[in-house]
Amino acid sequence: MFTGIVEELGEVVAVEELAEASRFRLRGPVVTEDAKHGDSIAVNGVCLTVVETGDGEFTADVMQETLNRSSLGALTHGSRVNLERPMALGGRLGGHLVQGHVDGTGAILDRTPSEHWEIVKIALPENLSRYVVEKGSITVDGVSLTVVEAAADWFTISLIPTTLDLTTLGIKKPGDPVNLEVDVLAKYVERLLAAGVDPLHTTRESQ
Secondary structure, eight states, X not given: OBOSOOOEEEEEEEEEEETTEEEEEEEOTTTTSSOOTTOEEEETTEEEEEEEEETTEEEEEEEHHHHHHSSGGGOOTTOEEEXXXXXXXXXXXXXXXXXXXXXXXXXXXXXXXXXXXXXXXXXXXXXXXXXXXXXXXXEETXXXXXXXXXXXXXXXXXXXXXXXXHSGGGTOOTTOEEEEEEOHHHHHHXXXXXXXXXXXXXXXXXX
């Protein structure tokens, strides 16, 4: 489980194409300082398992399903990436609950800079539209953000200078793809309601 608070702006060192998979080697001295084989690290919002670590770098295998559902397949040597270690139990939840399971991809449509922040408009896949609401939470390339406006096929976010400086959202251009993860709580509520269950009034006797 993650919080969507990016710890480090990392870099892709190498990409090895495998049979229906890819092996990524990424540089991230901060996130690897206590990482070991089998640990999880979120890369642009995608939860990956550490295979090897050393010299401030780590290797992760990415299966075809992940490549199909995220923008990781577009990464090449030198690509910058957002990195985050899993949330520690008992720590502060700075963003919102993020699983690192990408629901789909969007694309940057427009950027509107101002003196102290920047408004970014992002295309929203039709199947995710119902989960995105004004003032709700969404994860974009692993960054926990608050939705400013929500339409049927797009939404906007407001980025402060810290986010622009310390994540890939500061260098993304119109047309660039981004990974999207919607609030998992909304998906659970939808599933319960579809099954005819009232999550607010379910008792032990009614289960």
